[in-house]
Amino acid sequence: MMPKSVKRFSDDIMLYLFDLEAHSDFRSNRPEIIRL
Structure with a gap:
């Protein structure tokens, strides 16, 4: 059993x-929208 x-x-x-x-x-489709 794993602890919770x-x-x-x-x-x-x-x-x-x-x-x-x-x-x-998603990034490969629309690279301009992703901002990290």
């Missing part, structure tokens, strides 16, 4: 990676 904090951390990582993928797809 570890599970939450891994969920955050997955969301973060998913976000990165979505942003990279």
